[in-house]
Amino acid sequence: MNHGTTASLICPACGQAFLSMQHAMEGMTQCPHCAHTAPRAQFGTHAQVAGVAQVLRRVAQAPPPQEVPPPAPAPQFQPPAYFPSSVPQPQPQQAWQPPPPAPVQIARGTLQHSQALMPLHAPPPHAEFTESQPHQHQYSPWRNVVFMLVFMGVCGVSLWLWWNHANTPAAASREATSQAVPEVRKAEVVAPATPPPARIALQDTQAFAADAKALVNTFFAATTPEARAACVHEGAKHSAEIEALFGPEASRKIELRQLAHLPGVVQTLPGGEHVPLFKLITSRCAHGALLRLEPDADGKRRLSWPLLAETHQDALGQFLQQASADSAWFHVAMRPSHGLDLPAGLRSKYLTFDVQTSAASEPHFVACVERDTPLARFLDRESDWGRVYLSRLLVRKLDVEADAPCMIIVDCEGAVAR
Structure with a gap:
């Protein structure tokens, strides 16, 4: 067994x-x-x-059980008829013992x-059944240690895989993205990618400032019309206007007070080119006229006369004070606005711009253009919020009750593609 x-x-x-x-x-x-x-x-x-x-x-x-006789009754004491000389002593009694148990x-x-089923006189068998503990229930003392080592190994491998995935170099992901070729299906319409914002090519401001200083000093120190015209872009074309304002024929001589570069980036509209702008304060223009340089045919920079003359004499302010309904061209500095100077009922009708013709905050004007027109869409597309633009506009006076003089933009120089 x-x-x-x-x-x-x-x-x-x-x-x-x-x-x-x-x-x-x-x-x-x-x-x-x-x-x-x-x-x-x-x-x-x-x-x-x-x-x-x-x-x-x-x-x-x-052995067969033996019969045990019942115990003898105890003798009763009877007093004798006479009193003998010697009294007999009582015999000690034996203790009663129970009979042995029957088989x-x-x-x-x-x-x-x-x-x-076992015969009465059959010999006992030699082989006996002894229940022993199964082998599978006898655990090894190293079992818990082995389980702990396996558990620690699995945790370590999982931690390493997570760390390797989380710290994958970005270059590898970019390389995989660049190598992946997207599948273009014929039924799908691929939207054109949004072009990145154009970066402005900034001019050398210090070089412009040095040229402006030299030209302005030469212009105010000149004693002949030729010398003054030599400092202005297309001076021969504007010679008469130059002499009428700064020549000896002027009512009084204009003296130079200050020349400074205006901070910030000013762009042309349209075009978006960077234009270094300067402030020119004279004895007749306390707010400061706007001054810029333009390259001439010989490659040298010279003073831009139309901008200087209009802003020095406040030509736009004088035009809006007239009761005429005519239109005129003016060089202005402008930026997009919410039109808060207009009445609340007209703000949704016009696309508005804040206009300045001096280096100071005054005088201040509001230029309006009707929405849903080709010119309004052109100006909205070419301008961005927070930026200052230098442009030449054809404007007409707008007779409304507002907090600032208002005008209607009739046209913009360079707005050919609408």
Whole structure:
């Protein structure tokens, strides 16, 4: 018999022994000799049957019980008729002992099924079943250590994979993106990419400032019309106007007070080119006229006369003070605005710009153009919020009650493509 795996059982029906696999006591077991099926607890083992046989042998070999006579009654004391000289002493009584127990009679009806099948005088079997602990329940002391090492290894590998994924160089991702070729399907409409914002090519402000200083000093120190015209862009064309304002024929001589570069970036509209702008303060223009340089045919920079003359004499302010409905061209500095100077009912009707013709905040004007017109769409497309532009506009006076003089933009120089 293989200990711990099989057991030698006795069938309660036929009394024959057979080998059976170990299982629970409530499990069903079938005898291979007579096909009797019953729970495992009803099938006895050789060890149980051998124990019953030993008990039966000891009962059979026990000597017959001996009859014990009943104890004699105690003598009663009777006083004698005379008093003898010597009184007899009472005899000590012996203690009563119970009889030995009668032999136990064991009947086959009182035994278990497996015990009743064992012959009375059969020798006990030599092989006994001994239940041993299965091998699978005997754990090794290194089991917990091995599990802990495996768990730590898995955690370490997971942490390394996460760190490697989180710290992947950005260059590798960009290279993978550049190598990936997007699939373009015929049914899909690819929207045009938004062009990047145009970068402004800034001019050399210091070089412009040096040229402006030299030209202005020469212009105010000149004593002949030719010398003054030589400092102005297309001087021969504007010679008469120059002499009428700064020549000896002027009502009074104009003196130079200050020349300074205006901070910020000023752009042309249209075009968006950077234009260094200067402030020129004279004895007749306390707010400061606007001054810029333009390249001449010989490549040298010279003073721009139309901008200087109009801003020095406040030509736009004088035009708006007239009651005429005519239109005129003027050089102005402008930037987009919300039109808060206009009445609330007109703000949604016009696209508005703040206009200045001096280096100071005064005088201040409002230029308007009707929305949903080609000119309004052109100006809205060419201008950005927060930027200052230098442009030449054809304007007409707008008679409305507003906080500042207003005008209608009729046209813009250079607005050919609308």
